[in-house]
Amino acid sequence: MRKIYLFFLLLCMQFFFAQFTENDIKFWVGTGSKKAYFIADFNDNNTPKSYAWGYRFDADNLMAEDMINAIISAEPKMQADIFSGYLFSFSYNHHAPGTDDSWIPWFGPSAENMSNENNGAGYVHLTDGLWFGITYGTDNGQVDIPPSTPVPAYSSQWFTSSQIINWIGTGNNKSLVVIDFGTDNANGSANSFVFGIKYNGSITAEQALQLIKSQASYFNFTSGNNQISNLSLNTFAGNTSGTQNWKLYTGKDLSSWQKKADLSQIQLSNNSWLGLGFGERRPFTPTEANNATLGVASVQKNKFGVYPNPTSDFIHIETSENIKEVNIYSAPGQKVMTSQAATINVKSLNAGVYWVEIKTSNSSTIHRMVKK
Numbered sequence: 504m505r506k507i508y509l510f511f512l513l514l515c516m517q518f519f520f521a522q523f524t525e526n527d528i529k530f531w532v533g534t535g536s537k538k539a540y541f542i543a544d545f546n547d548n549n550t551p552k553s554y555a556w557g558y559r560f561d562a563d564n565l566m567a568e569d570m571i572n573a574i575i576s577a578e579p580k581m582q583a584d585i586f587s588g589y590l591f592s593f594s595y596n597h598h599a600p601g602t603d604d605s606w607i608p609w610f611g612p613s614a615e616n617m618s619n620e621n622n623g624a625g626y627v628h629l630t631d632g633l634w635f636g637i638t639y640g641t642d643n644g645q646v647d648i649p650p651s652t653p654v655p656a657y658s659s660q661w662f663t664s665s666q667i668i669n670w671i672g673t674g675n676n677k678s679l680v681v682i683d684f685g686t687d688n689a690n691g692s693a694n695s696f697v698f699g700i701k702y703n704g705s706i707t708a709e710q711a712l713q714l715i716k717s718q719a720s721y722f723n724f725t726s727g728n729n730q731i732s733n734l735s736l737n738t739f740a741g742n743t744s745g746t747q748n749w750k751l752y753t754g755k756d757l758s759s760w761q762k763k764a765d766l767s768q769i770q771l772s773n774n775s776w777l778g779l780g781f782g783e784r785r786p787f788t789p790t791e792a793n794n795a796t797l798g799v800a801s802v803q804k805n806k807f808g809v810y811p812n813p814t815s816d817f818i819h820i821e822t823s824e825n826i827k828e829v830n831i832y833s834a835p836g837q838k839v840m841t842s843q844a845a846t847i848n849v850k851s852l853n854a855g856v857y858w859v860e861i862k863t864s865n866s867s868t869i870h871r872m873v874k875k
Contacts, residue, residue, distance in 0.1 A: 522652075523555065523652050524614070525538060527555070528540065528557040529656070529657060530557065530655065530657060531556070531856075532557070532558055532574050532576075532577045534561075535559045535560040537560050537561060538560075538631060539558045539560065539632070539635065540558065540633070541557075541558060541570055542554070542555045542609075542637070543595065543653075544637070544638040545600060546639045546651075551653075551760075553654065554653050555653035555655055555656060558570040558573060566588075567610070567625070567627040567629060568585055568624040570635065571590075571624055577658070579660075580596045580758055580759065582594050590624050591606075597759060607637065608621070608623060609636040609637070609649050610633060610635045614636075614653065615652075617636055617650065637650070654785065657757040657787070658758060659755075659756040659757060661757050661788045661832070662679075662757055663756070664679055664699060664774070666791070666860065666862075667679070667697070667791060671698055671699065671714060672700045672714050672718070673701050673702075675701075675703055676704070676705075677699065677701055678699075679697050679699055680700060680778075681786040682736060682778075682786070682792070683780045683787055685783070690870070691871060692790075692869065693788060696739075696789050696790055696791070696792035698719070699791075700714055702771075705771060707769060708751070708771065712726075721737045722736050722792070729766040730748070730765055731751070731779060734781075736792060741781035747782065749779050749781055750779070750780045750781075750782075750785075751763040751764075751766065751768075751777075751778070751779060752777070752785060753776065755775065757786070757788065760785045790867065790868050807821065807822050807861060809821075809870045812873060814872070814873070814874060814875065817849065818847050818849055818859070819845060820847070820859075822845075822861065822863065824864065824866070826845060826861065826863055827843070828843055829843065830859075831849070831852070831857050831859055832859075833855070833857060839857070840852070849874055853874070854875055856871065856873055856874075857871075857872045857873075857874060858871060859871075
């Protein structure tokens with residue numbers, strides 16, 4: 504009876520909740536014309552607890568184990584112990600299950616339609632379109648639960664504190680405050696912005712925002728009942744109304760966001776991050792906020808240009824500002840090229856999507872580039 508109830512519960516969830524598809528995935532590894540997908544559900548008390556990655560490949564003899572190993576190679580915050588094709592341990596950021604229970608493998612044609620065949624990761628053959636998932640433990644030790652609807656995993660390498668040019672405040676400790684308005688600009692980049700702050704000791708989330716407000720005239724916020732009521736950054740604004748509200752997160756990088764209920768739960772210390780997301784998206788890859796932040800779309804359109812895009816051999820950086828440094832990152836966030844020139848030879852790069860970070864004496868922006 505318990506299994507029948509569980510079956511109908513999962514069936515209903517598929518109808519009432521939006522399905523997760525490959526279009527939702529942000530973190531891709533590998534190259535090739537075929538695609539497979541990996542979901543890890545830690546089944547713990549953290550939010551989020553289930554994540555998804557994408558894997559591109561061409562070979563016909565790959566197993567799910569190969570996909571997991573490729574993701575681990577691209578994400579230093581992930582570790583796994585796979586022995587004789589079976590997963591014995593798996594950890595990711597603050598998710599570190601013990602060894603009291605086991606990892607259950609699942610696979611199927613979609614994120615919502617996977618079955619447990621009791622095969623280890625080393626025995627599941629990768630095919631184009633396959634979803635492979637793992638869940639830790641069972642439902643009270645009685646029923647194996649398939650992976651819950653995941654969130655798209657982010658890379659811990661997509662943005663680091665070393666990319667901050669202008670810091671606010673003084674002190675020995677540093678933190679980043681990422682503010683994502685939940686929308687994208689005309690170029691497809693997130694309207695997400697970051698401040699770097701310095702302080703001594705530890706500070707609350709409210710104190711961190713007050714510090715920014717005191718030194719950045721283009722930033723403002725109000726709060727009440729330990730929640731953000733309204734927040735604005737130049738032309739961007741998010742005003743709490745009905746189901747649209749500011750979500751709060753803490754972490755050490757983009758990959759490790761943990762959702763928090765209210766401001767009172769957040770205390771920042773050295774190297775910790777504060778995230779604010781308007782809507783459902785967790786704070787995504789940001790651009791450094793400054794007095795010229797009119798939105799990435801305006802900055803890129805009026806002050807910066809990366810062309811041709813897509814490209815097969817060269818890109819040219821068009822800007823009236825003095826270029827300090829140009830960094831090119833792969834989709835998973837690995838730096839693959841650095842230059843100080845306005846024209847850059849990218850012939851050696853594999854085909855795919857890259858991020859071009861342009862640093863000048865006044866600003867830092869990130870642009871999406873497609874290499875043919």
